Amino acid sequence: MDRPRVAIFDFACCEGCQLQIVNLEEELLDLVDSIDVVEWREAMTETSHEYDIALIEGSITRAEDEKRLEVIRTRAKTLIAFGACATMGGVNMLKNNFDLADVKKCVYGKSANMPHLDTMETKPVDAVVKVDYKIHGCPIDKNEFTYVVRCLLMGKKPEIPEFPVCVECKAKGNPCLWDYGQVCLGPIIRAGCGSRCPSSGFRCFSCRGYIDNPNTTAAKDVIEKHGLSVEMLKSKMVLFGTGQGPTNA
Numbered sequence: 001m002d003r004p005r006v007a008i009f010d011f012a013c014c015e016g017c018q019l020q021i022v023n024l025e026e027e028l029l030d031l032v033d034s035i036d037v038v039e040w041r042e043a044m045t046e047t048s049h050e051y052d053i054a055l056i057e058g059s060i061t062r063a064e065d066e067k068r069l070e071v072i073r074t075r076a077k078t079l080i081a082f083g084a085c086a087t088m089g090g091v092n093m094l095k096n097n098f099d100l101a102d103v104k105k106c107v108y109g110k111s112a113n114m115p116h117l118d119t120m121e122t123k124p125v126d127a128v129v130k131v132d133y134k135i136h137g138c139p140i141d142k143n144e145f146t147y148v149v150r151c152l153l154m155g156k157k158p159e160i161p162e163f164p165v166c167v168e169c170k171a172k173g174n175p176c177l178w179d180y181g182q183v184c185l186g187p188i189i190r191a192g193c194g195s196r197c198p199s200s201g202f203r204c205f206s207c208r209g210y211i212d213n214p215n216t217t218a219a220k221d222v223i224e225k226h227g228l229s230v231e232m233l234k235s236k237m238v239l240f241g242t243g244q245g246p247t248n249a
């Protein structure tokens with residue numbers, strides 16, 4: 001691809017994944033030599049309706065967001081959802097567990113019925129438009145971000161891991177946190193983060209979403225070996241687990 005035009009858009013999110021892009025620092029300068037960034041609200045004032053690649057951060061939580069996203073899709077040759085909010089709804093999906101009117105009242109109090117605070121059940125980007133590639137994580141791994149962009153520049157399909165976090169964790173020689181009383185979701189969650197959390201002594205809490213074919217039998221064996229129930233495991237998956245299916249693009 002010859003110096004493609006790239007636009008970055010955000011929807012409902014904390015913008016932490018865009019911050020990961022900013023955090024690329026010198027590598028970001030290299031990258032912008034190879035691409036033409038035509039819109040990026042967080043970093044520039046210019047806007048454009050003409051772009052080849054659209055990068056979408058955030059989940060879809062309003063009817064007007066669906067319309068905006070559909071327009072972006074019609075303009076972009078390639079659309080990439082980046083960050084858990086975009087790839088699987090992320091933490092914003094939590095609200096789908098409750099009555100929407102109650103959620104609005106809890107957040108906005110007396111102002112809950114003002115028209116500009118209208119909301120709907122949270123959707124990941126691919127529930128609204130076709131997504132070509134996904135960059136998982138909350139936040140994204142900045143190295144994986146540059147890998148995906150560089151693959152596209154070279155006309156290659158990026159390879160996103162289709163194996164669990166445990167593989168990266170074991171390769172690092174980490175002790176298993178299940179043996180230290182933590183309910184780690186590594187056996188069923190997509191690798192690619194370098195087992196970031198278990199390598200720091202904290203359980204994987206599933207921000208990259210499920211792998212496509214989790215070894216549920218092995219996971220069940222681990223749960224039973226440690227005297228826990230599937231229900232308890234599910235209770236540890238609420239943060240990123242609401243309404244989740246496999247997350248691969």
Ligand code: SF4
Pocket residue numbers: 013014015016017018057058083084085086090091137138139140
């Ligand atoms: S995925 Fe996480 S870090 Fe990225 S925008 Fe959403 S909440 Fe923020």
Ligand code: SF4
Pocket residue numbers: 165166167169170174175176177178184185186187195198203204
């Ligand atoms: S600590 Fe978690 S990721 Fe690491 S091997 Fe154990 S279950 Fe897998």
Ligand code: SF4
Pocket residue numbers: 137138165189190193194195196197198203204205206207208209
């Ligand atoms: S270890 Fe799990 S929770 Fe932590 S970054 Fe990786 S996928 Fe996300």
